[in-house]
Amino acid sequence: MRILGIDPGLRTTGFGVLDAEGAQLRYVASGVIQTASAELGDLPARLKILFDGIRELQSRYQPEVAVVEIVFVNVNPQATLLLGQARGACVTALVSCELPVAEYTALQMKQAVAGHGKAAKAQVQAMVQRLLQLPAVPRADAADALGLAITHAHAGRTVDRLRAAGLTRTTASMYRRGR
Template sequence: MILPLASADLLPKVIMGVDPGTQIMGYAVIEVQGQRVTVLRYDVIDMKKLGTNHALKLKKIFERMTELIEEFLPDELAIEAPFFGVNVQSMLKLGRAQGVAIAACLSRQIPYVEYAPTKVKQSVTGSGNATKEQVAHMLRQTLQLPPIEEAPKFLDATDALAVALCHHYQKGNNVKAGGKSWGKFLADNPSKLAAPVAGKKVAVAKKKPAA
């Protein structure tokens, strides 16, 4: 899909977007090259079956994030900042989930940036008060995604996709924790690259080692 954005950097960049959650965590991976945005995957990490064991949920988030990092080799992480609510315990748990997702990326030298929910909605729809459905509708139009009736997990996953696209619109400004990517880390440390898991789509071939 060609978006109406100018970009001086024609090298491909892979951005991972995450919408933190303690029951359902949305994630999305996009590849940006010039004005072209390609959705590589958008889905969720479902933790409902883990019940009330918060430690197991955090473990699952870290493990799944690590798998996604190894599969897609993102250059940057864009993650939604927790919103302020009336339930302090829920806020604390959500903050831990966000922190674990960030830690998984930092362990692979991937820089990250946080975006407020209103900033994400504003970037994608033009309104900071847009609903989840409105965000999903705009993304479906912009990126030619399947209709909502064809994607049961659409709203959770598209929230994460909106975060990734918001980061693209911001042109990667204010990334934290340095500028190294997981792909650059592997190029500098080839011994850290594990054998690909059978049946998985591995994006290694799409990334070229730095000269």
């Protein structure tokens, strides 16, 4: 299964593509979509860059499933709203390509990749490099996206079975309970 991981951000959105065959993971590609070409205050232009960039990734790599990080509520409500809009543009682009979209929190990804939910960015980068046998440490945004893809490769089947049995929490309930 080919998995596209997305770590949404308004300025920089990380992406990572890997192939999963059972427990075997194979790195395909990773990088970032940057919206610096649009003016800082031009939110619609930045969202269009993200939307078009995600659709281009889908066309180029032909993933079977996409994974997007769930936005956490930040101390700065304005930053949270802007990040939510960037995430919405990414999810909309994926859905418009008729891709199934899985969602995990940063805590879930860090737990799956580094072994604990409070892992630092550098720890996630190092573990992604090790798990995918990469020659160098990936950029932080790309490492998070690859981490999301790794998380789904390992947990996706179980989550799908739980969802089919009606045993998973909804995103709304996760927010009410503080994730």
